Amino acid sequence: MSEYNIREMIDKKKGKSGNAAIEKAVPIILLIITLVSVLTTIGILVTLLTETVMFFTRVSPIEFLTSTEWSAFSSDPQWGIFALIMGTLKITAIAIVFAVPVGLGAAIYLSEYASDRIRRLVKPVLEILAGIPTVVYGFFALTFVTPLIRGIWPEVNLFNAISPGLVVGVMIIPMIASLSEDAMSAVPNSMREGALGLGSTRLEMVLKVVLPAAVSGIMASIVLAVSRAIGETMIVSIAAGSTPNGSLNLMESLQTMTGFIVQVASGDATYGTDTYFSLYAVGMTLFVFTLLMNIIAQWFSRKFREEY
Amino acid sequence: MELINKEQVSKKLSGRLMVNKVMKFIFLLCTLVGLVVLATLLIDTILDGWRYLTVDFFTNFSSSRPDNAGIRGAIIGTLWLMATTAPIAIILSVGTALYLEEYAPKNKLVDFVKINISNLAGVPSVVFGLLGLTLFVRMAGLGNSVLAAALTMSLMILPVIVVASQEAIRSVPGSIREASIGMGATKWQTITRIILPASIPGIITGIILALSRAIGETAPLVIIGIPTILLFTPTGVLDTFSALPMQIFSWVKLPNPEFQSITAAAILVLLFILFLMNSVAIYIRNKYSKRF
Numbered sequence: 078m079s080e081y082n083i084r085e086m087i088d089k090k091k092g093k094s095g096n097a098a099i100e101k102a103v104p105i106i107l108l109i110i111t112l113v114s115v116l117t118t119i120g121i122l123v124t125l126l127t128e129t130v131m132f133f134t135r136v137s138p139i140e141f142l143t144s145t146e147w148s149a150f151s152s153d154p155q156w157g158i159f160a161l162i163m164g165t166l167k168i169t170a171i172a173i174v175f176a177v178p179v180g181l182g183a184a185i186y187l188s189e190y191a192s193d194r195i196r197r198l199v200k201p202v203l204e205i206l207a208g209i210p211t212v213v214y215g216f217f218a219l220t221f222v223t224p225l226i227r228g229i230w231p232e233v234n235l236f237n238a239i240s241p242g243l244v245v246g247v248m249i250i251p252m253i254a255s256l257s258e259d260a261m262s263a264v265p266n267s268m269r270e271g272a273l274g275l276g277s278t279r280l281e282m283v284l285k286v287v288l289p290a291a292v293s294g295i296m297a298s299i300v301l302a303v304s305r306a307i308g309e310t311m312i313v314s315i316a317a318g319s320t321p322n323g324s325l326n327l328m329e330s331l332q333t334m335t336g337f338i339v340q341v342a343s344g345d346a347t348y349g350t351d352t353y354f355s356l357y358a359v360g361m362t363l364f365v366f367t368l369l370m371n372i373i374a375q376w377f378s379r380k381f382r383e384e385y
Numbered sequence: 386m387e388l389i390n391k392e393q394v395s396k397k398l399s400g401r402l403m404v405n406k407v408m409k410f411i412f413l414l415c416t417l418v419g420l421v422v423l424a425t426l427l428i429d430t431i432l433d434g435w436r437y438l439t440v441d442f443f444t445n446f447s448s449s450r451p452d453n454a455g456i457r458g459a460i461i462g463t464l465w466l467m468a469t470t471a472p473i474a475i476i477l478s479v480g481t482a483l484y485l486e487e488y489a490p491k492n493k494l495v496d497f498v499k500i501n502i503s504n505l506a507g508v509p510s511v512v513f514g515l516l517g518l519t520l521f522v523r524m525a526g527l528g529n530s531v532l533a534a535a536l537t538m539s540l541m542i543l544p545v546i547v548v549a550s551q552e553a554i555r556s557v558p559g560s561i562r563e564a565s566i567g568m569g570a571t572k573w574q575t576i577t578r579i580i581l582p583a584s585i586p587g588i589i590t591g592i593i594l595a596l597s598r599a600i601g602e603t604a605p606l607v608i609i610g611i612p613t614i615l616l617f618t619p620t621g622v623l624d625t626f627s628a629l630p631m632q633i634f635s636w637v638k639l640p641n642p643e644f645q646s647i648t649a650a651a652i653l654v655l656l657f658i659l660f661l662m663n664s665v666a667i668y669i670r671n672k673y674s675k676r677f
Contacts, residue, residue: 087569096571103573104488110480111489114502114547117540121512124519180414190409191416199416206419209426210601212630213652216637217426220433220645247422254419276394280405299676301507308509310604315637335604338511338677342608360515364508371507375500376600 125364128357129227135351141358147321147332149341149352156355158362160321164238164331165366168313169306171327172244172249177299179246180253187254188261189283200255207251215315218244224318236318237328244316245309249302256301260294261287297377304370308363310335334363403583430656434649442650447614447632451643454636456651461618462531462626463600463658469535469622470542470599475592477539478546482588485547486554487576504546513541514608532622537605542595549591553584585615586673593666597659603630629655 136156144157183203187196223240234288264287272282287293318330319340332340341356357359445455481502489495517537527533556578565575581588606628613629613635629651636648 100571100573104484107480107484107488110477111484111498113477113540114481114505114543115498116541117516118501118505120520121508121516125512126514128519179415179418182412183419186409186412186416190412199420202420202423205663206423208597208601208663209423210603210630210655211601212601212633212637212661213426213430213656216633216648216652217429219637220649221429228561247419248418254416254663278401278405280408281401304507308511310511312507317632335511336508338515339604339607339648342514342518342610357515360512364512366502367507367509367512371504374507 103373105311110191113210121364125357125361128354129361132351132354132358136358145323147234147337149337149355154351156351157323158334158359160323161332161334161337161359162362163325164313164317164321164325164333164336165307166362167238167301167325167327167331168242168245168309168317168333171238172245172306173268173299173303175243175246176249176253176302180298180302181248181257181295183250184257184261185283185288188258189279189287191260203251206247211248211250211309211311212315214248215241215312218312218316230328233328235319236316236320238317238327238329238331241312241316244312245306248309248312249305252305253298253302256298257291257295260291260298263294264290293377293380297374300374301372302376304367304374307370308335308367310339314339334359338363387582393508414646427653427656430649430652434651435655437647437650438653442647445478446616447627447635449614450645451641454644454647455642456629456632456654458615458618459629459651460654461630462615462631465531465619465622465626466534466538466628467596467600469531470538471592471596473535474539474542474546474599478543478592478595479550479588480556481543481547482550483576486551487580498539502544502547505540508603509609510541510602513537514605515588515604516540517609527623529612529625529627531619531621534606534609534611534624534626534628537609538599538602541602543600543601545595546588546591549594550584550588553587553591554580556582556587586669590666590670593662593669597666601630601655601659602660603634606631607634629658 125161125252141158143159144155144228145159146155146157147160148155183199187199187227197240222244223235223237224238226237227235232240266292269282270287272286273279277285313333314336317333317336319332319336320330321332321337322329335358338356347353402478441453442455443460445453445456448454448457476548485495485499489498513538517533517540520534521536522529525533527536561579561583562575563578566572570578611631612625612627613631616624619626633648633651633655636644636651
């Protein structure tokens with residue numbers, strides 16, 4: 078075959094107009110697809126904002142922010158978001174107090190003490206825990222953890238903050254453990270060897286060298302976990318009850334922001350009622366909370382990336 | 386001058402080593418918490434639910450009588466939901482990942498898209514539910530159909546697949562890409578014949594893991610208003626449906642203790658499906674991931 082023939086073949090292929098058109102069209106099509114994610118964000122913002130504004134034409138924003146009582150279904154409804162926020166905070170606080178020490182302990186063990194074999198064994202378990210649907214955790218909280226707690230303290234209600242709080246904690250342990258472990262593994266070994274060479278024990282090395290060096294990554298993991306706990310829905314709607322209140326009592330039934338949204342949605346909130354629009358006002362509050370947490374987490378992890 | 390007081394050091398040493406040992410044990414206990422909870426959850430659910438895992442349980446529709454209650458509608462509904470969610474989510478996410486990795490210029494807009502995707506990953510699923518309720522159920526008039534739920538789920542799992550696909554595409558080495566271009570292939574030919582085949586195991590793993598998140602997700606379905614008791618199965622994407630997590634949620638709330646066992650049985654089915662999906666993902670990851 079002579080060179081001439083090959084050139085002719087190439088030219089013939091190039092001449093096919095289809096190819097050139099595809100090359101031009103593909104980036105445009107992909108760009109349009111990419112913009113769907115931006116449209117989703119805009120959609121979320123516009124939806125929440127317009128319906129929240131509708132809500133505030135019916136209910137005064139001052140009542141929403143300053144009243145301490147939330148009773149959407151009574152004949153004289155009260156709209157104080159504080160009661161729902163308190164519910165969310167109680168659950169989140171219990172979850173964090175439980176999950177941060179346990180998650181960090183696990184991360185330290187996996188990153189600094191464990192052999193490769195143990196790590197290979199434990200990590201999949203954490204992945205499985207992270208993959209269990211929250212409705213299953215809810216069932217576990219209601220049918221196993223709550224009776225267990227009531228066996229110890231009989232005065233605790235069937236619906237309470239402790240049981241769902243602990244189970245939300247279990248749910249976020251894998252997140253704290255694996256993200257913190259990543260942060261600790263990124264600390265250079267030379268720093269560890271320096272500490273050990275100066276005669277510190279492994280624990281002293283962890284506390285005085287590894288943890289301080291990985292602190293922003295660890296903080297990012299904790300903040301992300303807080304955000305996840307705030308947005309957690311099924312565990313709290315199954316096991317925490319449905320009575321919004323602003324008290325600090327952990328033994329009685331309560332309602333979180335997410336729990337309220339589910340309660341309204343699973344009943345029949347007729348379109349156009351105050352209760353229907355309150356869905357979006359609560360959703361907006363929830364969105365603002367989690368967005369703030371995500372921004373703080375991103376700030377922490379950017380700081381972390383700058384260090385090494 | 387003596388810099389180190391040897392006596393002092395050796396006096397303290399045994400105590401320091403002791404604390405190290407004690408703390409190591411405590412850290413180990415922390416690691417075991419996850420393991421213990423997982424084992425407890427599984428054993429508790431199995432003990433509770435295995436008696437109800439009969440053939441009837443799979444062929445009966447939901448019922449208010451415990452003896453007749455089954456998950457036929459829920460399982461078929463979940464299959465419909467996944468079969469509809471998967472193509473939508475795959476086209477959207479893999480397209481986005483391809484654009485970001487292969488075509489996107491370096492500018493502010495693209496940076497914004499990337500930040501936006503990581504923020505979307507942190508939005509609670511209830512908020513996606515509210516978006517679906519307003520946009521798809523109400524404005525688009527899809528009602529509480531399979532399609533409305535699938536669109537909502539697709540947007541929710543989009544960030545997960547995008548990030549996994551981006552990583553998979555990025556791991557294709559530049560050398561084989563350059564070889565393809567050097568042989569005279571166009572950009573799109575390089576993508577379809579070189580880059581996608583090389584990165585497909587990573588992408589599929591991401592897709593399966595994202596779908597296994599969607600399959601257990603309940604909150605958006607509740608908010609969209611998916612019915613819990615339904616005595617027929619959908620025949621098209623515009624029909625309404627029920628889903629397995631939805632069924633579990635509605636049974637959990639019933640006070641009848643027999644329903645607790647039925648709920649446990651349904652959970653076992655859901656966990657088994659998840660286990661299968663994850664096994665397939667791990668198998669694909671190990672078998673087909675090529676080291677370049």
